[in-house]
Amino acid sequence: MNSNDPTAPATTSADTMQEVTIDDITQLEIEEKNAAAAPTRIRDNGNGHGPTAAEASVAAERMLAPEGALEAPAVHGRAVPFIPVRPIPPIVLARRAVSGRYGATFGAWQLDLRVDVDGARPTKRVSGDFFQTTGGTVSYFGSFVVNAISLTVTPTMVTISGIADTTWATSFNQLKVTIPRVSILSPSASATVQWFNAASSPGATYLAAYVSRLLRSVSLEQDCETGITPFTSYNTGALPSGGPARNLTIAAAYAEASIEMATAGVPNIIGSAPGSTWDDNELHNAMVTHFSLWQDQPHWKVWLFHASRYVSPSVLGIMFDQQGKQRQGCACFYRHPMMDGTTATHLRTQLYCCVHELGHCFNLFHSFHKQYMTPPMPNRIGALSWMNYPPQYAPSGGAGGTAAFWAAFPFQFDDLELIHLRHAYRNNVIMGGNPFGTGAALESLADFDDPIEDRSGLKLELRTDRAFKLGEPVVVELKLSAPGGSTRQVHPHLHPNATFVRLAVQKPGGDVVIHEPVLEQCVAVETTQLTTARPAIYVSAYIGYGKHGLLFDQPGTYRVRALYAALDGSRILSNTLELKVRAPLTEEDVQVADLLMGDEQGLLFYLLGSDSEHLSRGNAALRELAEKYAAHPLSLYARLVSGFAIARPFKKVAADGTMTVRAPNPTEAARLLGTVIDESEKGQGVDNLTLSQTQCRLARTHKEAGDNKAAQDAVTRMTTLFKSKGLKPHVLRSIAAQGNAALTTT
Amino acid sequence: MPKLEIHFNEGFNGNDAEIRVNGAAAARLRNVSTNWSIGLAGTVDLEVPTGNCLVEIALNGEQSAKTELTISEETYLHVRHEQGRLHFQSSNTPPAYF
Numbered sequence: 001m002n003s004n005d006p007t008a009p010a011t012t013s014a015d016t017m018q019e020v021t022i023d024d025i026t027q028l029e030i031e032e033k034n035a036a037a038a039p040t041r042i043r044d045n046g047n048g049h050g051p052t053a054a055e056a057s058v059a060a061e062r063m064l065a066p067e068g069a070l071e072a073p074a075v076h077g078r079a080v081p082f083i084p085v086r087p088i089p090p091i092v093l094a095r096r097a098v099s100g101r102y103g104a105t106f107g108a109w110q111l112d113l114r115v116d117v118d119g120a121r122p123t124k125r126v127s128g129d130f131f132q133t134t135g136g137t138v139s140y141f142g143s144f145v146v147n148a149i150s151l152t153v154t155p156t157m158v159t160i161s162g163i164a165d166t167t168w169a170t171s172f173n174q175l176k177v178t179i180p181r182v183s184i185l186s187p188s189a190s191a192t193v194q195w196f197n198a199a200s201s202p203g204a205t206y207l208a209a210y211v212s213r214l215l216r217s218v219s220l221e222q223d224c225e226t227g228i229t230p231f232t233s234y235n236t237g238a239l240p241s242g243g244p245a246r247n248l249t250i251a252a253a254y255a256e257a258s259i260e261m262a263t264a265g266v267p268n269i270i271g272s273a274p275g276s277t278w279d280d281n282e283l284h285n286a287m288v289t290h291f292s293l294w295q296d297q298p299h300w301k302v303w304l305f306h307a308s309r310y311v312s313p314s315v316l317g318i319m320f321d322q323q324g325k326q327r328q329g330c331a332c333f334y335r336h337p338m339m340d341g342t343t344a345t346h347l348r349t350q351l352y353c354c355v356h357e358l359g360h361c362f363n364l365f366h367s368f369h370k371q372y373m374t375p376p377m378p379n380r381i382g383a384l385s386w387m388n389y390p391p392q393y394a395p396s397g398g399a400g401g402t403a404a405f406w407a408a409f410p411f412q413f414d415d416l417e418l419i420h421l422r423h424a425y426r427n428n429v430i431m432g433g434n435p436f437g438t439g440a441a442l443e444s445l446a447d448f449d450d451p452i453e454d455r456s457g458l459k460l461e462l463r464t465d466r467a468f469k470l471g472e473p474v475v476v477e478l479k480l481s482a483p484g485g486s487t488r489q490v491h492p493h494l495h496p497n498a499t500f501v502r503l504a505v506q507k508p509g510g511d512v513v514i515h516e517p518v519l520e521q522c523v524a525v526e527t528t529q530l531t532t533a534r535p536a537i538y539v540s541a542y543i544g545y546g547k548h549g550l551l552f553d554q555p556g557t558y559r560v561r562a563l564y565a566a567l568d569g570s571r572i573l574s575n576t577l578e579l580k581v582r583a584p585l586t587e588e589d590v591q592v593a594d595l596l597m598g599d600e601q602g603l604l605f606y607l608l609g610s611d612s613e614h615l616s617r618g619n620a621a622l623r624e625l626a627e628k629y630a631a632h633p634l635s636l637y638a639r640l641v642s643g644f645a646i647a648r649p650f651k652k653v654a655a656d657g658t659m660t661v662r663a664p665n666p667t668e669a670a671r672l673l674g675t676v677i678d679e680s681e682k683g684q685g686v687d688n689l690t691l692s693q694t695q696c697r698l699a700r701t702h703k704e705a706g707d708n709k710a711a712q713d714a715v716t717r718m719t720t721l722f723k724s725k726g727l728k729p730h731v732l733r734s735i736a737a738q739g740n741a742a743l744t745t746t
Numbered sequence: 747m748p749k750l751e752i753h754f755n756e757g758f759n760g761n762d763a764e765i766r767v768n769g770a771a772a773a774r775l776r777n778v779s780t781n782w783s784i785g786l787a788g789t790v791d792l793e794v795p796t797g798n799c800l801v802e803i804a805l806n807g808e809q810s811a812k813t814e815l816t817i818s819e820e821t822y823l824h825v826r827h828e829q830g831r832l833h834f835q836s837s838n839t840p841p842a843y844f
Contacts, residue, residue: 280781312786312789312843314753314786314789314840314841314842314843315784315786315842315843315844316842316843316844317844318781318783318784318843318844319783320783322781322783330783332844336842338842352844353844356844357783357844360783365782366785369756369782369785372756372782389842389844391839391842436782436783437782
């Protein structure tokens with residue numbers, strides 16, 4: 001199986017192909033001969049199941065043949081004629097529908113397959129999700145959908161084929177699904193899923209077992225406010241409507257859309273003061289507190305709160321969860337006059353509200369708001385759908401409005417909504433997936449989705465100790481630990497430059513960018529152990545500038561997440577760090593930000609200084625910052641970069657091959673770095689990790705200049721400072737080791 | 747006096763809105779953004795005299811628009827922000843959002 005593409009053929013087929021021995025081949029030939037010579041009678045095929053449809057039809061055909069026309073088998077060398085019998089017409093059993101959910105596992109890949117070609121309101125599509133096991137983690141890999149299928153149905157087989165749209169790049173995007181047709185007395189057959197490329201070369205093949213007739217499954221937990229009687233069921237024939245009369249619960253309404261809403265979790269009664277109302281923050285807090293299945297990650301779980309009143313009296317219901325991992329909860333408000341009662345009209349509205357709000361949790365917009373989605377779609381104001389507003393119902397060429405809507409509404413989603421619910425890419429639908437209204441924009445970031453399962457024993461944390469001013473170099477701290485005190489073998493290459501850690505940055509406008517370092521370091525992978533004595537390793541990384549330029553170039557809140565590739569292949573995801581960049585407050589702040597924000601300046605921060613003439617404008621800007629705005633807090637970054645640069649030599653090779661070396665200036669370096677250290681020790685400078693790095697550089701600078709006492713003093717000052725901060729013993733040991741390395745490095 | 751409810755609906759994204767009624771400053775909303783789950787960004791409740799009523803709304807201190815209403819009973823004025831312009835629609839039916 002290909003480890004990068006679940007639809008491509010295995011790259012090392014020798015690893016997966018089982019060898020067939022000559023004994024296997026001989027036995028196979030004997031079995032084939034016996035099967036051809038066997039008398040034609042219905043027989044059990046040995047596993048307790050009835051005959052396949054193929055065997056029954058062949059047997060029936062022979063039984064209908066004219067008397068005496070059958071060949072007599074030889075028994076002990078003598079022909080024995082069959083005794084003619086009156087032919088019995090075959091019993092034609094109904095066949096099972098093939099639509100439903102199927103599951104397969106092959107190697108590192110798991111497939112959830114959704115077949116939608118028969119049954120209720122088939123959309124004539126096939127879709128699925130792939131999951132990948134790497135090391136101790138199982139992660140969502142990608143989704144596919146075949147929107148235009150070719151469907152072939154014979155008495156014995158359903159064959160579905162078409163070209164799949166996939167969320168990952170692959171040339172093996174041609175899909176063929178074959179499903180045997182079985183009688184209703186038989187269990188559902190498995191689906192064979194075959195992938196091909198455009199040249200019809202075979203890719204991966206999966207045998208997917210039938211799971212359910214419903215295409216997706218969601219756990220629904222419902223809680224009630226004190227004094228509220230939640231909706232249970234409504235008979236759609238109680239009032240004029242457009243569909244067949246039937247008793248509808250929330251689960252039944254969604255089952256008609258082929259979505260299972262399974263009751264789960266712990267139902268709670270949530271207290272409140274009489275006459276009180278709920279706002280969005282209070283609802284979100286109630287969800288996090290009372291939704292027993294709530295997690296800060298995508299999952300097929302949702303919370304419906306039957307509440308009294310919203311803070312705005314005109315609101316009957318709301319999908320309030322539009323922060324963090326969104327769309328996990330919604331609420332309906334039973335004290336709104338349209339909801340407050342037990343008449344058929346009230347029950348109809350309650351049903352409508354519950355299904356409608358849950359529809360938002362599936363990332364459905366109102367019928368008249370489709371144009372505001374990402375990507376936008378045309379509004380469907382004439383839709384007879386759970387997602388329309390009856391007063392806004394406006395069919396083309398007919399009367400609209402509330403009465404017309406209810407008279408025609410069949411209590412269902414419209415066709416495009418059905419396709420979304422059943423076949424949209426997983427992250428566009430799953431609760432906690434893409435933000436509300438975002439349909440496809442973030443598909444490429446599947447790498448940064450939470451794993452389905454994590455048995456790696458490792459934890460990655462991303463943090464910062466501050467909000468940043470516009471232009472200030474953004475430095476984050478990465479910490480890798482083994483919670484629980486277990487011993488773990490890891491590699492220590494936490495810095496993004498080594499490419500074993502990747503960062504995704506969501507900008508204030510919503511765009512998501514993968515941070516790519518300017519220079520990727522090829523490292524010989526080292527290993528180290530996390531133990532109880534040394535439970536974590538740390539690194540600080542400047543991430544303000546990368547291959548695609550400045551990342552934090554506007555004020556606002558950014559969200560950053562890191563991904564660490566562990567030695568065993570596990571993908572360890574960090575927390576999502578909310579990082580604030582503050583807008584300039586004064587005219588001086590604006591001018592300082594302008595001096596700090598440029599491609600050359602970004603590169604200088606990345607390189608910690610350079611004499612290159614190609615970065616002369618950047619160096620000039622930082623000099624101006626250090627000289628003209630010496631009192632500004634951000635000027636210390638100019639001194640930091642200059643200090644690091646001048647502490648080391650710089651070689652230039654001219655076009656004619658001559659080399660000049662600018663010697664280090666330890667006195668000037670010590671002066672510049674010393675000011676950075678002085679300000680940072682007062683809490684007005686760089687973060688702790690950058691500070692220790694600066695102190696070690698200062699110590700080395702002194703040592704290289706031959707001033708061992710000054711070097712030792714610098715290290716002593718560093719260790720004394722960090723001891724006074726009350727850091728953990730293993731952190732202090734690490735800092736001491738860095739100091740000793742600075743004193744002994746030649 | 748009858749009530750005039752101004753509902754800010756679609757198309758608002760962190761906008762400040764100043765409302766004037768018959769030339770006098772009536773209300774101000776800060777940082778209104780449309781909640782797409784219900785299609786509502788914010789509401790303002792005002793009491794206005796019966797008869798002709800000129801409502802002006804200025805967005806972010808810049809673009810403004812006005813509409814003239816005839817008030818005789820409880821009135822709901824829906825405002826949406828589309829393609830850089832404010833659009834108005836009035837009704838006497840209490841809106842319901844879900």
